[in-house]
Amino acid sequence: MSAPAVVAPPPFTYHRPALLADALELMALDGAVALAGATDLVTMRAHGALAPNHVVDVKAIPALRAIEHYADGTVAIGAAASLERVAVECRTTLPAVADGALLVGAPQTRARGTVGGNVCRASPAGDTLSALLALGARARLASAAGGERVVALDAFFTGPGRSVRAPDELLTRLELPPQLGGSAYARFTYRRAMDLAVAGVAARVTLGGDGRCATATVAIGAVGPTPALVPAAAAALVGTACEADDVRAVCEEVVRAASPIDDVRGTRRHRLRVLVPLARGVVETALARARARAGEVTA
Numbered sequence: 001m002s003a004p005a006v007v008a009p010p011p012f013t014y015h016r017p018a019l020l021a022d023a024l025e026l027m028a029l030d031g032a033v034a035l036a037g038a039t040d041l042v043t044m045r046a047h048g049a050l051a052p053n054h055v056v057d058v059k060a061i062p063a064l065r066a067i068e069h070y071a072d073g074t075v076a077i078g079a080a081a082s083l084e085r086v087a088v089e090c091r092t093t094l095p096a097v098a099d100g101a102l103l104v105g106a107p108q109t110r111a112r113g114t115v116g117g118n119v120c121r122a123s124p125a126g127d128t129l130s131a132l133l134a135l136g137a138r139a140r141l142a143s144a145a146g147g148e149r150v151v152a153l154d155a156f157f158t159g160p161g162r163s164v165r166a167p168d169e170l171l172t173r174l175e176l177p178p179q180l181g182g183s184a185y186a187r188f189t190y191r192r193a194m195d196l197a198v199a200g201v202a203a204r205v206t207l208g209g210d211g212r213c214a215t216a217t218v219a220i221g222a223v224g225p226t227p228a229l230v231p232a233a234a235a236a237l238v239g240t241a242c243e244a245d246d247v248r249a250v251c252e253e254v255v256r257a258a259s260p261i262d263d264v265r266g267t268r269r270h271r272l273r274v275l276v277p278l279a280r281g282v283v284e285t286a287l288a289r290a291r292a293r294a295g296e297v298t299a
């Protein structure tokens, strides 16, 4: 029996516009896709998941590479900002997002790969996604035909690899509200590096003057068709003194909200089991960061 023929993906035209307006015009062409770091796009094309006629490289557009910290505490991350820069420049302002960015692949992957690519790939296991959700990110999208629109990230993902982004739309930036308190993201993997999340959890907490939890958000990744907020887990923490029993209640809600499948990276049963210590560790780290920050503010 002869080996199956290897079929080369069809050719495409490569564009590298320097202006957003030009990029949007190019995205309106038939079969156009955006290219940022190409760390996902190359494999997607090789596996036949994408067969673009036009590839629009967005990395030469300065506004899409910018990371801006505003005086009121809001942060705007350009879609083409590298994960490496996000890990460094957002370490203090958006700790959970920096945690996620720092876990992606190897230094080479993070130097090329972008936060916008991670979001638009929409993998349930994407390492920045649950952190961005927990921190209340909004996605700014633009197209030549429709202009601009802003979508809350918890309404962005619609399934594995799918989102509300239209084919001709570019993600231009992610916008985050001012962050008080502390946040964290962690994932379970079998290896310490170069592995994809078997399960991921992000949490954000703020503390009142009495040390009790004032507000919280919790999000999960890789344990359902999309990364998702878990309001019940957050509600289990709000108003409590954040004792061990309170954190245990958060973990129970996280497990209840998860709907993992059996796949090559883990069984449903195993994923549900690892979620408990994972969620506990993430909430404890977010609390420790919130307490350290409260100490800095009062000192």
Ligand SMILES: Cc1cc2nc3c(=O)[nH]c(=O)nc-3n(C[C@H](O)[C@H](O)[C@H](O)COP(=O)(O)OP(=O)(O)OC[C@H]3O[C@@H](n4cnc5c(N)ncnc54)[C@H](O)[C@@H]3O)c2cc1C
Residues within 6 Å of the ligand: 033, 034, 035, 036, 037, 038, 039, 040, 041, 042, 058, 079, 080, 083, 103, 104, 105, 106, 109, 112, 113, 114, 115, 116, 117, 118, 119, 120, 121, 125, 126, 127, 128, 169, 170, 171, 172, 194, 195, 196, 197
């Ligand atoms: C060796 C290796 C290890 C990896 N490890 C991890 C890991 O640990 N965790 C993890 O989460 N991911 C991992 N990945 C996947 C990948 O690196 C990330 O998803 C990365 O963030 C993708 O960004 P990119 O800029 O390379 O996207 P690209 O590959 O350029 O694009 C990805 C998709 O998004 C679209 N897109 C990109 N930018 C835009 C935009 N601005 N507007 C509209 N559409 C856009 C593209 O058309 C494409 O469909 C790994 C990949 C490799 C090769």
